[in-house]
Amino acid sequence: MTSLAHRRRIGVEEGEDVAQLKLGKEFEKASCLMINEVKMLIDNQGEDAKRVSREPGQLNVTKKMWEYVERFSPGLEPSDIARLRSALLRESLADFEACSLANLRPKTVEEAKAILPSIQREAVRDGEPPVQRDDDGIQAILDLLEDARGPGRAGPLFVALAAILISICAFTFFEVVFPRIFWQPEHSALRSSFGIFWCCYIVYAFCFHYWMAIKSPPGQPSDFHLSAPDIARHPRYKLINALAGLPRGSGRPKSEDTPASMNGRTCKKCPRVDGKEPAKPERTHHCSICRKCFLKYDHHCPWLNSCVAHGNERYFVLFMVYLSIACICVVSWGLPSLLATLDHSKRWPYRSPRVATVLLWVLCAAIGAALIVMSLWQLWLVMRGETSVEASDNEWYHQRAKETGTIYYNVYDLGRVHNLQEFFNVPSSQGRYPYWTVLLPIAVPPATDGRNFKKRAGWRDITVDEELTDEELSDHA
């Protein structure tokens, strides 16, 4: 009776009416959390709190909450969550409406209306008459939810597949192929030691660069407020600074680049910041899969589940080069083992089945051939001072220049050797890292901050109306 009277009182006083899709003020003013935010809070409590919540005897509700959050959190980065929340609140949604939508993620306008009837009205501000929200307005809100979704769902599957294939191949190689080539009674100790060193080095080198390409942030315009020397001082580069004899905080590499040519470029696809389209530094492009802009964007790679851009391009290229070398080694050394699998008259003394050796050889032959072509292509682009995107752009600019009887120069092309040096952040004589760092599986920072790049003498930037936009680029592709 009390609760009924209480409810009725609120209903009358605050004007709550489900049939009219009106909500009481206590709803509009209530603070709510999205599932992602609850997960963030739990994550911030550290491993101990998580372990305790899983222990038997803990309150059921804590465990249930943890399981629920683990299962239903869409796995967004904290920065994405903050962006999503502020974008939703800008759409005149009440806090609890924004959170309901973010948690339930309706796919269609009809679904959104069914889940949250009040979405058809904008949150009422004090003293203002209620405003209806039409289907386009609701769709705009659903687009915001979709934009925060992050990288494609197939990405983690590709990464898992790559990890499984690499593990099977490495095991089979060291069990079947390696002993035949380096570990026979007639082999000298020198040959065996070289074999162990070389094989471990190559496997470690491509695994390290793969891991770094996945783990290193590709670099969004909003991430890189740091200058190139600041980036080089990051603890990640402590080891390389020590090896190269650079005291921590020495400020290398030098940033002697021309100022960033922002040229008023903005991204029309990224969420607005304070009502303005976010700025897009030179060489930055928008990835339609990650739904974000990346500095010196090259392409989106499903095998990394991320973009290849300024922050991880060096690792990506070295990963492909080392994996190509590994494939060449397996194909050339693995041929006797492959032939042995075909001879069924002999016993197969290994734990890994015959088919694993066939898989190893065929996979390395097929992937290796493709990888060699792709690595050479990437290195060729590096030598020309281009990214994959810029290669097709520049082709188009060349054509246009030809038609008007002029010559187009790529402003970032400083000469082949110089371009390679820029890319790998060498040599030490120019205040960078020694040449041998290219041969070591070790973290090396990019040469610039991703916003400023060295340019040819006498360069003129491409004006906004001359420039190809991301839309035109996707039309080309």
Ligand SMILES: [Zn+2]
């Ligand atoms: Zn963008």
Ligand SMILES: [Zn+2]
């Ligand atoms: Zn991407």
